[in-house]
Amino acid sequence: MTPQQTIGFIGFGAMASRMGDNLKKAGYALIAYTPSGKGGDGSTPFLPTPAEVARKADIVLVCVPDDEALAAAMYGENGALAGMAANALLLNTSSISPTAADTLQKAGQEKGVCVLDCPVSGSTPEAEAGALVILAGGDEADIARAQPVLDCIGKTTIHAGPSGSGARLKLVINGIMGAGLAAVAEGIAYGLAAGLDRSMLFGALGEVAVISPHHKRKIRAASEGDFTPQFPTSLMQKDMRLLMDAGARLAVPMPTMAATTQQLSITRRAAAHEDYSALIGVMEHIVANDNT
Template sequence: MSAHPSIGFIGFGAMAQRMGANLREAGYPVRAYAEHQQDGERHGTPMEPLATLLPQAEVVIVSLPNDAVLEQVLLGADGVLARLESGRLLINTSTNSPALSLRLEAAGRARGIAVVEAPVSGSTPEAEQAQLVVLAGGEPEAVERARPILETLSKTVHHVGPTGQGAAIKLAINGLMGAGLAALAEALAYATRAGLDAEVLFEVFGDLAVLSPHHQRKLAALREGDFAAQFPAALMHKDMGLLLAELNATYQGAPTLAAAAQQLALGAELHPDADYVITADILLEEAEDAATR
């Protein structure tokens, strides 16, 4: 029998699959549920329907794409929180609104279930290497209960404050990522229109300290034409929308983030399942066309 609690994933996309593999390697019994696959295996993890997964899972880890899906799956009379036994732990790694995090915590508390929000910073390479940064929010006792699991998945676990603050800081971080990519795309497009050779541009920009490691990686993907989704454009669009809604609710002006969100929406509209760096490729193609006219 394993010394580790049994874990059930709800939502088992690219990030969750890699997290599940790391937990299995560390000795945790792991099962998963995904709406479109409820038997067999995915990335080495057994897939099960909720009816058999929930009774066995001492800890449930949730990785779902947006507020609407989270509400549908977790809340309500037949939702996961209503079907879990008292005393269980639910860790929500999704990126969602702070308001929904508070609702999930309240629903869990009413059932005697500890709920920890734990969105992560990092994409699939960091998930695979267990180098994510966890942004945990919740009651200290609940976060400490979740910490051994979270530390297995990450290089750092930050308890950033009470529930809602994990979601808030994740949106701020993703806003920084999105705005940085938008600025990089516009700078490359300008230089292309000015007639600079593409290889020269990539060589010079790849040598700059002003680009973060994350944006250096996006630059390399752009150079190689590799748009496999480490962070899908549709999810970036969703996160920027959540951030702008929070800013509007607090009457904070953020014109840079608003403009970046509008630019990133182009990639989400045309190529929602591609990595969000696809927006830079769209701008570069336009710039190359303009330079040759």
């Protein structure tokens, strides 16, 4: 790595700021843009537009919540693409639709900018530990260029395939994660309604092999009523919505994912900014108020 190479962040929220901390430790300098103009602990300079960040950065890393935020930050005279030089590297770690990923790649190609879709699997604990799994779509040579940065924020980089493949793989992973949590929530609701001791039930689910380590972490927190956001409901519901749209375009039947999307829509109404595992709390509330 060239000393003092600068990473320009577009979006600097809970995930990006933790990625930034690990990049700082590796010797990178940071600059950033957020729509509010605020973020971090004051040690990272914030610039007024994405274009200005792109002009002053060696590599641009994008971490925004959805397609709309991506479009606002990438395009137009103040968008990041307007400030990027030919052959510059843009790493899009956002969880977005395949259509938005393809559109950004094409726009970058027209400008001579190398765009990689490289969303991450993991929540804030993994981001803080530099242990994310990077899901990269693009050419092998371009991924190799980005690898020093990716190695700072993740423990593994999976080359998912050509451009757009990372975005598609992320929807597969998050869909399975959401459906798994919904099954856990329904199972807990049945157990409580059937009269099982709450403490025993939550403890038992933490011991059995059929529950993933990720969902065991959610169960432990839910047992204490702790839904501090590591992956907010609003973002999980958004990813399920993107998956349903992408699947429908390919006529893929996904009834389990559809039901999960509806459950998370209910949860988003009740707890948009809490962790998506608040679905467990929603289901527990339903059976706790069942007087039949």
